[in-house]
Amino acid sequence: MEELTTIQSKIYEIRGQRVMLDFDLAALYQVETRVLKQAVRRNIERFPSDFMFELTADEFNSLKDSLRSQFVISNKGGIRYMPFAFTEQGVAMLSSVLKSAAAIQTNIAIMRAFVAMRNYIMTTSTITAELSEIRAKLALLERADEDNAEAVNDLSEDMRKELDNIYEAIAALSVKVPEARKKPRPIGFKLPKEEK
Numbered sequence: 001m002e003e004l005t006t007i008q009s010k011i012y013e014i015r016g017q018r019v020m021l022d023f024d025l026a027a028l029y030q031v032e033t034r035v036l037k038q039a040v041r042r043n044i045e046r047f048p049s050d051f052m053f054e055l056t057a058d059e060f061n062s063l064k065d066s067l068r069s070q071f072v073i074s075n076k077g078g079i080r081y082m083p084f085a086f087t088e089q090g091v092a093m094l095s096s097v098l099k100s101a102a103a104i105q106t107n108i109a110i111m112r113a114f115v116a117m118r119n120y121i122m123t124t125s126t127i128t129a130e131l132s133e134i135r136a137k138l139a140l141l142e143r144a145d146e147d148n149a150e151a152v153n154d155l156s157e158d159m160r161k162e163l164d165n166i167y168e169a170i171a172a173l174s175v176k177v178p179e180a181r182k183k184p185r186p187i188g189f190k191l192p193k194e195e196k
Contacts, residue, residue, distance in 0.1 A: 007113035012085075014059055018117060019085035020110070021055075021063075025094065028110065029103045039097045040084060046097065051090035055082045088114045 010024040022040075026033040040047055055063070060082050086094065091114070095107040 003109055007110055008117055011113065011117055012063065014055070014063075014085050015053070017085075017087050018114065019087055020091055022084040022086070025086060025091065025110075028106045029094075029098055029100075030106075031098065031103075036094075036098070037081070037084065040094075043097050046093050047086075047090055050087060051093055052084055052086045054084055057082065 007028065010020055010028075011018050012021065013019070022036055023033045026036040029036065040052065088111075091107065091110050095104055
């Protein structure tokens with residue numbers, strides 16, 4: 001598992017493709033970078049542009065800062081040739097060029113690393129899609145909640161107005177009740193008034 005993690009850390013994305021650089025591959029195959037490049041140049045017909053390409057100076061400079069400790073400086077004061085970048089197919093083709101037992105075992109481990117990364121990326125994209133769907137549903141729920149809150153506020157205002165009307169009616173009745181109590185009503189029957 002540690003070997004897989006080490007290999008995965010040496011896979012970069014350049015020009016929209018996942019690639020490994022020649023000096024990383026040389027270290028994994030336990031050969032000098034110069035030897036690996038010579039073997040590739042002797043068999044260049046096996047490495048079309050979708051299998052392997054040489055980095056441009058700009059691509060190299062953008063990688064250089066993050067990879068400074070890995071670059072080997074030549075006696076002439078720098079890297080004389082830009083590194084080769086090998087795609088998954090190019091790495092597979094290297095096994096036919098470098099035929100040692102160590103190269104074959106390393107190649108198998110590298111292929112497993114590429115497959116693991118591809119699976120990870122597919123899993124990540126699935127999770128990202130699910131998260132987007134959950135965010136959309138959450139936004140709909142938030143909008144529905146806001147609409148419900150507005151409806152409750154409208155209902156509350158209507159309810160307050162109704163309650164105010166009821167309180168006013170009760171207040172008006174409470175004023176009339178004391179007035180009615182001020183004039184006590186006689187108890188008993190009323191006799192008709194006689195005419196004189």
